[in-house]
Amino acid sequence: MISAIYELPLNTGANRVVRGARIEHVIGDPNLGPEKDYEYGMRIVRAALRALETEVSAPTLFNPLEMSLEDLPAREEVRRAS
């Protein structure tokens, strides 16, 4: 589950919850400009992939902004021309 308002899924039993950017743009942020928008979105997706590879026993938050990039799967730099 990727959501900007992560408390709700955590409290209602979603076991792997990834913090998204904003309600109106969950995977990325258009205000950052195309390149950084894509980087942010990719960071969120990689955190989600990390969550899939992590054993959990109860609702657990994965916050892309607090996770070290080195920890995340898909380590190779992915940059895309906008």
Next chain:
Amino acid sequence: MAAPIRVVHYINQFFAGMGGEEAAGMGVSVSEGAVGPGRALQQALGSSASVVKTIVCGDNFFNERTAEALAAIEQHLNAAKAQVLVAGPAFGSGRYGLACALVCRKAKELGLPALTAMHEQNPGALTYRTEAIIVPTGETAAGMAEALARIAPLALKLARGEKLGPASVEGYLPQGRRVSIDRQMPGYQRALAMLLDKLHGRPFTTEVPIQMPDRVAPAKAVASVARAKLGLVTTGGLVRKGNPERAVSRMATRFHRHSVAELESLSGRDWEAFHGGYFNHIVNANPNYILPLSFLRDLEQRGMVGSIFEWIYALPGVGTSVAASRVLGRDIARDLQDGGVHAALLVST
């Protein structure tokens, strides 16, 4: 004659007449007297109470900057010198319901009695029903008059410092609190009476209801996403442009399945969002914001994820009941498992 009870009313940007989703980012503001449905609340309260202040906050602002919003609201609550706070009614609006419940909780912390009202399945009720007094309502504002008629007497009781009776009697959602009372009959007689009712097929009310928590055991982790087939699902109301399938924008009763076998990305030329719970324009320009196909294709091409399942699943989550969600979720999961999917990403707005 005693001075009228002072009531503070909390509402969102929509009920304050300040706009819909595009205004959901506005911060906390305050007005003297009643605003919008506050006027009907005033009527329901009658002459013994007066709505002296209305606090307004955008639903997105409240949910995304909660601490900031509550700090501002705390100041207004302290300044109001009121005897009770009424928040909402929020009906089926999830973000509004969450805000109302938290504002009530804050008021309680400050020693101000408070209550709110929303649909029983509103996320605010599901999460905070034990921490706030919540009057159940219908799903839409069509039930405003009825909701206010039930809120008003409770608000007056709370303002006067009167103790509330059981939820079933006073008309608020049960909070899971057990209070000892004298039932005027020994237990063995009550047990026999209940057994006889059961045996004769007559209705009976258990004295000890058991609430089963709805918890799903976490799925086992994927060993390596580089070898996994991944499915993509969204409750952000993704539809093909023009909505040819006539998907609804709220209260989903079905999901929609689309093939992305040939697609590298979701384009705003071919897709859009049709969802009544958030401002759709940003996603209309780039639908990958709610279903990250572009990112996953990128990773798939580089061998960082195994493969992307050709079918994506979409529905509008807003106003969709827990009961419906359970069925839809189970059916989507079955579809994914039949397709050999190992794990799924679900994006929610």
